[in-house]
Amino acid sequence: MIPVRDDLRALEGYHSAQVDVRVRLNTNESPTPPPDAFRDAVAAEVSRVDWHRYPDRAATALREAIAESHGVDAAQVFVANGSNEVLQTVLLAYAGPGRVVATFEPTYQMHAQIARVTGATVVEGERADDFTLDPAEVERVLAEHQPHVVFLTSPNNPTGLVEPADRVQQMLDLAPGLVVVDEAYAQFADWTALDLIDEATPLVVTRTFSKTWSMAGARLGYLIGPTWLVAELEKVVLPYHLDAVKQIAGRLALRYVEDMDDRVAQIVAERTRVSAELAVLGLTVIPSGANFVLFRVDGRDGHDIWQGLVDRSVLIRDCSGWPRLANCLRVTIGTPDENTEFLSALTEVLGVIAIDDQTDFPTEENGADQ
Ligand SMILES: *Cc1c(COP(=O)(O)O)cnc(C)c1O
Numbered sequence: 001m002i003p004v005r006d007d008l009r010a011l012e013g014y015h016s017a018q019v020d021v022r023v024r025l026n027t028n029e030s031p032t033p034p035p036d037a038f039r040d041a042v043a044a045e046v047s048r049v050d051w052h053r054y055p056d057r058a059a060t061a062l063r064e065a066i067a068e069s070h071g072v073d074a075a076q077v078f079v080a081n082g083s084n085e086v087l088q089t090v091l092l093a094y095a096g097p098g099r100v101v102a103t104f105e106p107t108y109q110m111h112a113q114i115a116r117v118t119g120a121t122v123v124e125g126e127r128a129d130d131f132t133l134d135p136a137e138v139e140r141v142l143a144e145h146q147p148h149v150v151f152l153t154s155p156n157n158p159t160g161l162v163e164p165a166d167r168v169q170q171m172l173d174l175a176p177g178l179v180v181v182d183e184a185y186a187q188f189a190d191w192t193a194l195d196l197i198d199e200a201t202p203l204v205v206t207r208t209f210s211k212t213w214s215m216a217g218a219r220l221g222y223l224i225g226p227t228w229l230v231a232e233l234e235k236v237v238l239p240y241h242l243d244a245v246k247q248i249a250g251r252l253a254l255r256y257v258e259d260m261d262d263r264v265a266q267i268v269a270e271r272t273r274v275s276a277e278l279a280v281l282g283l284t285v286i287p288s289g290a291n292f293v294l295f296r297v298d299g300r301d302g303h304d305i306w307q308g309l310v311d312r313s314v315l316i317r318d319c320s321g322w323p324r325l326a327n328c329l330r331v332t333i334g335t336p337d338e339n340t341e342f343l344s345a346l347t348e349v350l351g352v353i354a355i356d357d358q359t360d361f362p363t364e365e366n367g368a369d370q
Pocket of ligand 1: 081084085153184
């Protein structure tokens with residue numbers, strides 16, 4: 001073995017248990033596929049792809065379609081293989097060795113992870129116990145660390161909370177560098193930071209086809225930002241990074257916006273039902289503006305509850321061992337049937353695993369190994 005870069009030695013990489021189960025509610029995918037008409041349209045166009053030629057390097061047609069859907073210019077759109085690659089490209093261009101990236105925890109783990117891979121220093125601001133973000137903490141982190149890039153996720157993952165508009169505005173007022181608003185779940189929420197974008201503002205908004213568009217299998221994401229910033233990203237990303245098939249799939253998907261809106265509406269309705277039922281079960285439910293719900297099983301062991309669900313062939317996300325998320329679990333909203341199966345399995349598990357008064361408030365010492 002040869003040694004990896006010193007600064008990568010302590011990194012762990014991304015983990016999400018992939019278990020073979022009947023009900024899979026752990027990665028915030030859409031529970032239903034895009035419409036058949038979309039699949040047929042993609043198949044027809046793919047049959048005409050010039051396989052011996054490189055794809056359109058600028059992904060012109062796709063970027064124009066995305067730009068049109070948001071009422072912006074195609075030169076304000078950067079596309080890549082999932083919004084994770086969008087984030088990576090942003091961080092390669094604006095973070096890297098000697099630079100500082102700020103996050104407010106708990107939030108999407110990949111922001112800090114990718115920043116560290118680029119060699120940047122990550123500073124972690126803290127959210128309050130209810131996972132909201134105190135303006136004083138934003139001010140402290142920005143003033144003390146002068147980050148080159150600061151992240152906000154709205155709705156936030158894994159909490160589901162929608163960030164208030166004035167928190168984004170505050171960051172724009174105070175941040176010395178780039179503000180990235182990750183809107184992977186924006187269609188499930190009631191506002192977007194897209195309206196704040198202009199050429200004079202160092203703000204980008206990232207979106208993905210993985211969630212609302214039912215296209216996690218395609219790996220496609222994009223950002224909207226100032227044209228000068230998009231031009232820098234184009235210098236950093238690999239040539240021809242976006243294959244021809246993906247460019248077709250993304251462009252055609254946008255023709256089925258009504259189907260997407262219908263799926264979103266159904267998930268939002270189910271989110272309301274699942275949240276209410278979780279509260280009836282006596283659990284602490286974090287209000288969600290996304291397609292998942294974070295809840296806390298106070299007085300019980302979160303991992304045991306998760307395992308009990310797996311034993312009943314229901315897989316959700318076990319966040320109980322993550323920093324700041326003791327006894328928290330996150331469930332993706334599925335089809336109505338899947339949600340009902342999840343709720344009845346959970347009811348059963350809660351009946352079996354009794355509340356233990358001793359572990360009401362896990363401490364550092366006993367929280368880790370339970
Ligand atoms: C799911 C998710 C993404 C999506 O990443 P892709 O690479 O587009 O699949 C990005 N940001 C957040 C906060 C997410 O939860």
